[in-house]
Amino acid sequence: MDESAKVKRAWISVPKILCIILAATLAWVFYVYAALHIRVSLAYEYITEFEQMRTEAIETSDVGEAVGKLRHTIRFYPSGSTQFPGSKVDRIVETARSHAVRDIVAHLRKIAPKDLGDDSDGWLVEYR
Numbered sequence: 001m002d003e004s005a006k007v008k009r010a011w012i013s014v015p016k017i018l019c020i021i022l023a024a025t026l027a028w029v030f031y032v033y034a035a036l037h038i039r040v041s042l043a044y045e046y047i048t049e050f051e052q053m054r055t056e057a058i059e060t061s062d063v064g065e066a067v068g069k070l071r072h073t074i075r076f077y078p079s080g081s082t083q084f085p086g087s088k089v090d091r092i093v094e095t096a097r098s099h100a101v102r103d104i105v106a107h108l109r110k111i112a113p114k115d116l117g118d119d120s121d122g123w124l125v126e127y128r
Contacts, residue, residue, distance in 0.1 A: 039082075043089045046077045047096040054100040063112045067127040070104045070120060073097060 050073055057069035074097070083090035101120050108123055109115050116122040 039084075039087075039089050042082050043093045046093050049073075049076055050096050050100040054103050057104040058107045061111055063108060064127055066104060066108050066111065067123055070101065070108070071124055073100050073104065074120060074124070 053069040053073045053076075057066040057073075060066050060069075077093070079085060079090060079094055083093060102118075105118055105120055105123060109117075112123075114126075116126055
């Protein structure tokens with residue numbers, strides 16, 4: 001095999017190597033995107049659930065029912081169970097939960113015969 005054939009053969013293998021690298025990179029990007037898409041979809045479902053519980057709690061004048069919605073909001077999807085703990089998506093979900101809890105407790109303070117303050121634990125203990 002002469003020198004020009006070796007060079008030609010080397011140039012043919014370079015595009016093959018580049019194609020393999022490109023395919024591997026695309027596979028990795030697809031995997032990362034798919035995983036992120038799943039995490040964001042789950043986060044949307046959780047936030048929707050928190051908003052539904054908040055809305056239902058605020059629309060009721062029954063303290064026991066509102067406390068039940070509060071309990072569900074606090075216990076539904078523990079942080080870190082499907083999201084990476086401390087990740088941006090997890091923090092977004094936890095912010096939505098804390099806002100829902102805050103609003104439900106504020107409503108409970110208006111409708112309950114006894115004001116148990118801003119701490120949700122007090123409401124959960126009092127209305128088991």
